[in-house]
Amino acid sequence: MANTVEEECCTGLSRGLRRQARSFWEAAFEFRNHKEIDFAYSKCDPHPFPHPESDRLEHCYKYGKGSGKFFPVLLEQKLGDYVVKAKLGHGNFASVWQCILDEGKERDFPYESVAVKVCTNSKKESKDDVTEAKVLMKLSKRSDGKGDFGKKHLQKVDECFRVPGYFGDHFCIVGEAIGPSLDYYLNLVEKQGLGSFDTQVSKKITFQLLASVTWLHKAGYGHGDIHPHNILMKEKGFKAGTNAKRPICIQNTKPEDVPYMPPYLVSCIDDDLTIRTPLTVQNCDARLADFGQTFKKNQPRRLYKMTTPKGNRSPEWLLKHTPITIGIDIWAIACISYRMTTGKHLMFVEERYKDEEGKYTQKRTKVDINNDHMPMMVKLLGAPPAWMVRKWGVSGLPKMDWESIPHGGNLHERIMKDRPASMSDAEAALFEDFMRKALTWDYRYRATAAELIQHDWFRSVLSPKDKAHLETLAQSTSRFSSTVSRITNEIKSWPARWLSPWTKKEELASQQATEIKALGPILGPFFQAEIMGNTPEVLGGSWSFQYQGRQLIKLVRIFNIHTAYQILMVSTETSLPPT
Numbered sequence: 182m183a184n185t186v187e188e189e190c191c192t193g194l195s196r197g198l199r200r201q202a203r204s205f206w207e208a209a210f211e212f213r214n215h216k217e218i219d220f221a222y223s224k225c226d227p228h229p230f231p232h233p234e235s236d237r238l239e240h241c242y243k244y245g246k247g248s249g250k251f252f253p254v255l256l257e258q259k260l261g262d263y264v265v266k267a268k269l270g271h272g273n274f275a276s277v278w279q280c281i282l283d284e285g286k287e288r289d290f291p292y293e294s295v296a297v298k299v300c301t302n303s304k305k306e307s308k309d310d311v312t313e314a315k316v317l318m319k320l321s322k323r324s325d326g327k328g329d330f331g332k333k334h335l336q337k338v339d340e341c342f343r344v345p346g347y348f349g350d351h352f353c354i355v356g357e358a359i360g361p362s363l364d365y366y367l368n369l370v371e372k373q374g375l376g377s378f379d380t381q382v383s384k385k386i387t388f389q390l391l392a393s394v395t396w397l398h399k400a401g402y403g404h405g406d407i408h409p410h411n412i413l414m415k416e417k418g419f420k421a422g423t424n425a426k427r428p429i430c431i432q433n434t435k436p437e438d439v440p441y442m443p444p445y446l447v448s449c450i451d452d453d454l455t456i457r458t459p460l461t462v463q464n465c466d467a468r469l470a471d472f473g474q475t476f477k478k479n480q481p482r483r484l485y486k487m488t489t490p491k492g493n494r495s496p497e498w499l500l501k502h503t504p505i506t507i508g509i510d511i512w513a514i515a516c517i518s519y520r521m522t523t524g525k526h527l528m529f530v531e532e533r534y535k536d537e538e539g540k541y542t543q544k545r546t547k548v549d550i551n552n553d554h555m556p557m558m559v560k561l562l563g564a565p566p567a568w569m570v571r572k573w574g575v576s577g578l579p580k581m582d583w584e585s586i587p588h589g590g591n592l593h594e595r596i597m598k599d600r601p602a603s604m605s606d607a608e609a610a611l612f613e614d615f616m617r618k619a620l621t622w623d624y625r626y627r628a629t630a631a632e633l634i635q636h637d638w639f640r641s642v643l644s645p646k647d648k649a650h651l652e653t654l655a656q657s658t659s660r661f662s663s664t665v666s667r668i669t670n671e672i673k674s675w676p677a678r679w680l681s682p683w684t685k686k687e688e689l690a691s692q693q694a695t696e697i698k699a700l701g702p703i704l705g706p707f708f709q710a711e712i713m714g715n716t717p718e719v720l721g722g723s724w725s726f727q728y729q730g731r732q733l734i735k736l737v738r739i740f741n742i743h744t745a746y747q748i749l750m751v752s753t754e755t756s757l758p759p760t
C-alpha cells in the first residue's frame with residue numbers, strides 16, 4: 182500500500198523534470214498575472230447555496246460529472262479495507278470520513294477508528310494529494326535526533342489507496358480520527374456566549390502550534406494553510422456527529438449531475454455544537470492537519486490551491502514580487518491566537534459581496550479584498566518598511582498618506598479593548614509583545630517559531646518537559662546564530678527586491694527592444710509570451726544578460742516568486758540581430 186504513494190510521486194528523472202517544469206509554468210503564470218487561481222470557495226466563506234437545514238454541508242455541485250468532484254460516499258459503505266461510520270468534514274478538495282476496519286482485515290494502528298480523506302478526482306488536485314501523503318509519510322519517518330519536540334502535534338498518515346469513481350480514481354489518505362477542529366470550538370464558545378477561550382487554553386494551543394511548526398520548519402517544510410479548520414483538537418474515544426442524512430436539494434443541482442450524486446448528504450460534527458464543552462488546559466491537545474499546500478522551505482511553492490482565509494494572510498501574499506516564505510505560518514498562527522484569546526478576528530476580510538438585504542452574493546475580486554486588507558494591516562501595525570512602501574505602489578494598492586500614520590499602529594489599543602476581563606495589564610503587555618514579534622511586516626525580521634516558543638507569554642502553561650526543551654533550544658539558538666541567519670536571509674532576498682547586482686540598468690533600457698526580439702525564439706513559447714507582453718522591468722527586472730562582444734552567451738532569469746529564487750540559465754550561441 183505504501184508503494185502506491187512512492188509510485189505516484191513522480192520518481193525518476195524525466196518525471197521529476199516534468200514536475201519541475203509544471204511548477205515553473207504555474208508559478209510563472211501567477212507571477213505574470215499576479216493572480217492566484219482561486220477555487221470555488223473557502224471553507225470559511227458563507228455558503229452560497231445553503232442547504233435548508235444546514236449551511237455546513239458540502240455544496241451539491243461538488244458531486245456530478247467531470248473532474249474536481251467528490252466521491253459519493255454513503256454510511257456503512259466500504260472504502261478499501263474500511264467501513265464508513267460517520268462524516269468528519271469536508272474541504273475544497275476532499276470529504277473526510279470516520280471509518281473502522283472491515284471484518285477480517287488487520288492493521289497495527291494504535292487507535293480504533295481512522296479518518297479516511299477521500300480526495301476529489303481532478304488530475305491536478307490528485308497530484309497534490311499524493312504530494313500531501315508523500316510529505317506526511319516522509320515527515321513521520323524523520324527525526325531531529327533531539328527528542329522530536331513538537332512532532333506529536335502534527336497529523337500522521339498511515340496508508341493510502343485509490344477508489345475508482347465515475348470519472349477517474351479518487352486518492353484516499355488514511356490517518357487517525359483525531360477530533361473536532363479548532364473552528365468547532367471557536368463556534369462553540371461563541372454560541373455559548375463565552376466570547377473567547379480561557380487565556381491559558383489559548384496560550385497552550387498557540388504554544389503547541391508553534392512547537393509543531395518549529396519541528397516542521399526545521400524539517401525543511403512550511404505548512405502554508407494554517408487556519409482553524411486545519412487544526413484538530415485530539416479527543417479520546419472520539420465519535421463524530423449525529424450523521425443525519427439530508428436528502429439532496431434537486432433545485433440546487435444540474436440535471437446531468439443527478440445520476441452521479443449520492444441520494445443524501447451526511448451532516449457532520451460541525452452541526453453538533455451542543456454535545457461538547459469548551460476546552461480546558463488539561464484536555465487541549467492540538468494537531469496541525471491538511472498538508473495539501475505544504476511547500477519546501479527552499480523551493481518555490483505551488484500556489485494553485487488558495488483556500489487560506491484572506492484575513493490570516495501575511496503582507497507577502499498581497500505585495501507583488503515578494504517571496505512567500507515559512508513566515509506565512511507564523512503570521513497565521515498569530516491571527517488565530519488573537520481570535521482564541523479575545524474572541525475577535527484580528528483582521529476580518531469579507532470574501533463575498535452582500536446584496537441590499539445583507540445576503541452574500543458572488544466572490545469579491547482579489548483587488549477589492551486586498552484594498553481592504555492592507556490598510557487594515559497598516560492601521561494595526563503602523564507603516565511598513567520603505568521597501569514595502571515602494572512595492573505598495575506597483576501592487577495596485579490604494580494610496581495612503583504615510584506621514585499621517587501613527588507609529589506602531591493601534592494594536593495596543595485593540596488589545597486593551599478586546600482583551601478578556603481576566604487579562605491583567607502585565608499579561609496584556611506580554612501578549613502585545615508576542616503579537617508584534619509574530620506580526621513583523623518584513624518577513625525576514627519576523628520572529629521564527631523557535632524564537633516565539635521561548636516567549637515569556639507562554640511561561641505559565643509550560644510543563645517540566647517543555648521547560649527542559651526550551652532550555653536546550655535557548656542554548657542552540659544563540660544571538661550569534663540568529664544574526665547569521667538574518668544576514669543570510671537578507672542577502673538571499675536581494676535579487677527579489679532589486680535588479681540582480683551584476684545587471685546594468687542602463688544597458689537593459691537601451692538594448693531592450695532588440696533583446697526582446699532576440700530572446701523569443703531562444704526561449705520557446707512560454708518565455709516568448711511573457712517577453713512579448715512585458716518589458717523586463719514589468720516582469721520584475723531580474724534579467725541578467727552576459728555578452729561576449731555582440732554574442733549573447735548567457736541569460737539568467739531570477740524568479741522571485743516564492744520561497745526561493747529559482748535561477749534558470751540558458752547558454753546559447755545565438756548572436757543578437759543587428760540593430
Ligand SMILES: Nc1ncnc2c1ncn2[C@@H]1O[C@H](COP(=O)(O)OP(=O)(O)OP(=O)(O)O)[C@@H](O)[C@H]1O
Nearest residue numbers: 269270271272273274275277296358359360410471
Ligand atoms: N484526521 C481527522 N480527524 C478528524 N477530522 C478530520 C480529520 N481530517 C480532516 N478532518 C475534518 O475534515 C475537514 C476537511 O479536511 P481537510 O481540511 O483535510 O480537507 P481539504 O479538502 O484538504 O481542505 P482545504 O479546503 O483546506 O484544502 C477538516 O476541516 C476537519 O474538520
